[in-house]
Amino acid sequence: MFKNKESKNFIPFNKPYFSGDEIKYIKDGISIGNISGNGKYTKLCQTFIENKYSFKKCLLTNSCTDALEMAAILLDIKPGDEVIMPSYTFVSTANPFILRGAIIVFCDSKKDHPSIDEDLIEGLITNNTKAIVSVHYAGFSCDMDKIMSISLKYDLYVVEDAAQAIDNYYVDSHNVLKPVGGIGHLSAFSFHESKNIIGGEGGMLVVNDERFIKRAEIIWEKGTDRAAFWRGEVDKYLWRDLGSSFLPSELVAAFLYSQLQNLDLIQNKRKIIWNNYYESLKVIGDKVKLPNVPTYSLNNAHMFFLICKDSDQCFKLNKFLKNKNIYSAFHYHSLHTSPYYLEKHDGRILINCDKYANSLIRLPIYYELNQNDQQKIIDSVICFFNENH
Numbered sequence: 561m562f563k564n565k566e567s568k569n570f571i572p573f574n575k576p577y578f579s580g581d582e583i584k585y586i587k588d589g590i591s592i593g594n595i596s597g598n599g600k601y602t603k604l605c606q607t608f609i610e611n612k613y614s615f616k617k618c619l620l621t622n623s624c625t626d627a628l629e630m631a632a633i634l635l636d637i638k639p640g641d642e643v644i645m646p647s648y649t650f651v652s653t654a655n656p657f658i659l660r661g662a663i664i665v666f667c668d669s670k671k672d673h674p675s676i677d678e679d680l681i682e683g684l685i686t687n688n689t690k691a692i693v694s695v696h697y698a699g700f701s702c703d704m705d706k707i708m709s710i711s712l713k714y715d716l717y718v719v720e721d722a723a724q725a726i727d728n729y730y731v732d733s734h735n736v737l738k739p740v741g742g743i744g745h746l747s748a749f750s751f752h753e754s755k756n757i758i759g760g761e762g763g764m765l766v767v768n769d770e771r772f773i774k775r776a777e778i779i780w781e782k783g784t785d786r787a788a789f790w791r792g793e794v795d796k797y798l799w800r801d802l803g804s805s806f807l808p809s810e811l812v813a814a815f816l817y818s819q820l821q822n823l824d825l826i827q828n829k830r831k832i833i834w835n836n837y838y839e840s841l842k843v844i845g846d847k848v849k850l851p852n853v854p855t856y857s858l859n860n861a862h863m864f865f866l867i868c869k870d871s872d873q874c875f876k877l878n879k880f881l882k883n884k885n886i887y888s889a890f891h892y893h894s895l896h897t898s899p900y901y902l903e904k905h906d907g908r909i910l911i912n913c914d915k916y917a918n919s920l921i922r923l924p925i926y927y928e929l930n931q932n933d934q935q936k937i938i939d940s941v942i943c944f945f946n947e948n949h
């Protein structure tokens with residue numbers, strides 16, 4: 561894939577953003593003399609995000625996968641419990657629940673959007689259903705009013721996989737903006753290098769339902785009440801519950817803090833790039849589908865994708881761009897047909913999910929993508945479709 565990496569005009573699919581202040585904060589972290597977890601920078605990051613989005617409780621983790629594992633433990637997922645989630649998602653949406661013995665009930669995507677089709681969820685609920693995971697694909701919010709009302713009706717938990725959705729907002733039925741990740745009982749974000757705001761690896765659990773806050777902190781700290789101990793609330797810390805080592809080093813937190821300081825800068829730039837793709841590619845809107853921004857979601861410009869007519873066209877476009885030193889990327893394989901889950905899946909065919917698995921392609925979007933390079937990508941894509949591939 562990276563054969564032409566060294567050439568001068570190579571346009572990668574992604575390039576991590578560096579603020580330039582990472583080293584300054586990491587140095588400061590080192591000078592404090594304590595670089596394990598839950599120190600100055602972990603607290604600064606958590607407080608920054610809690611204040612910006614009015615989240616009740618944030619806990620930094622090593623990954624979004626970690627945060628979802630914490631969610632599965634917090635919800636007491638047991639063998640035989642069923643968890644409903646889209647099939648068009650990353651393995652980390654499913655694995656944490658499978659680790660606790662759950663059965664995954666995969667739901668199809670919407671006809672006009674890769675996220676879960678909320679209207680199909682109710683038909684998948686049984687007496688064993690415990691939770692619904694809403695994955696905000698490409699950062700666009702799911703229809704959270706619909707999902708929360710189903711959860712209320714059937715007494716189910718909602719976990720938001722907000723890995724891609726930092727700094728985005730859901731528009732509720734009264735036109736009130738709610739930060740994505742602040743609606744379900746629990747939410748998980750990612751700060752992986754491929755996301756908008758990064759720590760290299762990194763993630764965050766957001767606890768919106770206050771009942772989970774105390775236990776979340778214990779699970780986070782290997783099952784002990786060490787966090788309470790550091791606050792002076794207990795004399796010594798003890799093994800209280802299940803847990804693991806979910807908290808990141810202060811070095812990661814310091815790096816992440818420098819990114820958070822530049823959040824608006826990063827987001828504004830990504831939005832300019834996203835909007836430029838959208839406006840410029842409208843001319844081929846009759847030949848290829850552009851992203852459909854749901855009416856109930858704002859856009860955090862995490863991803864720009866196109867939906868081709870079929871997999872053949874998708875491969876051809878990928879190759880056509882590669883010949884011009886532009887690296888595009890396909891996305892998820894349907895989880896319900898993956899080698900690990902195929903035998904476990906209940907056999908339902910998920911047409912829309914398979915369609916996105918075959919025909920969705922992503923274009924480069926990153927802070928450093930300059931106007932010339934973006935124009936080259938746009939011209940190449942238009943050229944491809946006008947040549948009638």
Ligand SMILES: *Cc1c(COP(=O)(O)O)cnc(C)c1O
Binds near residue numbers: 750761763
């Ligand atoms: C990136 C991503 C994850 C995993 O994030 P990590 O931080 O790498 O664990 C999970 N779910 C979705 C939808 C993602 O895009």
